[in-house]
């Protein structure tokens with residue numbers, strides 16, 4: 398069979414060119430692969446959901462409800478009633494969280510080890526676009542169950558999008574096919590096509606480009622490779638060793654995440670019921686919570702320029718995230734290098750970069766904390782809103798600065814003038830900055 402195919406498709410050449418490529422084996426490289434596994438599971442469970450979901454808000458009469466409910470809502474009830482339906486829906490839900498978290502951690506590992514440097518700047522840029530696309534794809538799926546929770550959660554993002562100067566209303570009208578209201582029958586079909594077709598296609602194309610570029614440019618090598626096999630690629634061939642290892646890891650991944658999905662089911666739509674004019678109290682998911690937190694503590698103002706409003710929604714929801722994304726994109730270009738980066742750098746030996754990453758994580762944690770402002774006020778009736786907002790602002794600004802300073806001082810003190818003993822490598826050079 399192989400020979401038959403080989404004679405027609407020249408498989409041996411393909412095998413020699415691509416499948417014998419050496420893949421370095423290092424635990425931190427699995428983060429990219431976990432992101433990929435989560436995406437594959439999202440596509441597979443997404444196909445199951447699509448086969449049983451009705452992207453429409455036409456009213457349908459179903460058992461247990463006095464009034465007709467939207468067809469989309471009824472189809473989620475139907476999915477939950479199928480054998481393993483609720484678990485597969487839950488697996489889809491959790492895989493979205495895992496994909497975003499794994500892509501974020503993968504980005505941190507690339508940043509902390511300097512793997513973004515020449516020649517991988519382009520792949521860093523593609524990576525940032527992938528992370529943003531993954532988040533937007535998750536967002537477009539929020540409204541699809543069309544329960545009261547779904548519509549309210551989508552509304553938070555809808556109002557932020559609308560706040561983009563001049564273009565906001567037009568952009569929202571394209572994404573949501575008009576205003577986001579329970580009575581707008583066009584919104585669900587529009588979000589459905591974006592969520593199951595356009596964004597997944599874009600993700601597949603970008604992930605393909607990301608992986609091809611990685612194969613072309615060759616993976617960075619763990620630091621110990623410099624000593625063990627200088628100038629050579631240290632790793633296992635893509636076929637069959639790496640492929641078998643990936644296969645086993647994928648099965649382990651599916652087993653663990655299916656267990657999580659079954660143990661912590663995604664919320665049943667009955668818990669909130671079909672959309673009503675009363676909006677339930679809803680918090681955004683963890684990857685949006687920091688933006689929501691900033692919005693909670695920004696003062697309210699109105700600044701009109703050429704007919705556009707530059708209010709707090711714009712600053713907290715659009716300006717700050719855009720500046721962070723643009724700043725992240727600029728990272729590889731702030732450290733231009735002559736030589737190509739072949740080996741990973743050790744975070745402990747780059748105190749400035751590592752402390753910066755820790756400070757940004759602290760910023761994220763403090764902004765997320767601000768998202769709980771209302772809950773803090775409810776729990777402490779004696780605390781005034783003004784005082785709490787002032788405390789949250791101080792934390793948001795001071796905690797990241799302190800994190801940077803303390804971590805920099807500690808790392809400098811721990812590694813200054815000392816050669817560091819490393820696992821497998823014997824010795825490495827001292828801190829460089």
Ligand code: HEM
Pocket residue numbers: 425426427428429430432433436500501503504507512513517520521522523524525527528531604607611615616617618
């Ligand atoms: C959908 C999201 C993503 C997927 C599926 C993905 C997948 C992968 C995989 C499988 C690898 C090889 C294994 C590894 O090094 O971990 C890789 C490498 C890489 N990724 Fe990603 N990635 C994603 C997002 C990102 C993000 C957000 C960034 C950074 C902003 C990024 C930057 C890179 C770079 C620079 C490499 C080469 C690393 C090296 O040579 O050491 N990727 N990616």
